Amino acid sequence: MKIKNIPLKLIDIADENVRKDHPFGRDARDQLIKxxxxxxxxxxxxxxxxxxxxxxxxxxxxxxxxxxxxAKGSREIPAVVTELEGAEAEAASLFENLIRKDLLPIEKAKMVKKLV
Incomplete structure (x- = not known):
């Protein structure tokens, strides 16, 4: 696996990206990542x-x-460059979004306590 810094201006959201039409910036999680x-x-x-x-x-x-x-004004982003396309790329994008698991409230509380 090779990681390469790529100029943001050379990147478009792929049609295979399962969240390509999802609005960005309105969700509290979007604000947190920003x-x-x-x-x-x-x-x-x-x-x-x-x-x-x-x-x-x-x-x-x-x-x-x-x-x-x-949105932050960065010029580059670290990226893994793959050759996946079509159904394989859609499956990878879907899998990436399906495997997420939210933290349990107790896990969140422990981390907040540790950080404060």
């Missing part, structure tokens, strides 16, 4: 594929991270 990325660096790279026809990168995974850094 705040987090304004204070800390990105810890998990996004996943893109290079589109030879357009000579641009297509974002498969990490849409909110990408949009948050764009």
């Amino acid at each position: 705040e987090h990325l304004s204070k800390f660096e990105l810890l998990q790279p996004v996943v893109v594929r290079f589109d030879n026809a357009s000579k641009r990168y297509k974002l498969l995974i990490g849409r909110r991270r990408f949009l948050s850094l764009s």
Whole structure:
């Protein structure tokens, strides 16, 4: 797996991205990720594929991270470059969003207590 810093201006959200039409910025979680990325660096790279026809990168995974850094005015984003496309890319994007599990209230409380 190779991680590469890619200029944000060369990235488009891929049609295979399962959240491509989801509004960004209205949800409290969107605001949290924006705040987090304004204070800390990105810890998990996004996943893109290079589109030879357009000579641009297509974002498969990490849409909110990408949009948050764009809003912040960042110029580059660390990305894993893959060759997935079509149904395989859609499956990867879907899987990434389905496997998330929210923290339990007790887990949140422990972390807040530890950070305060």
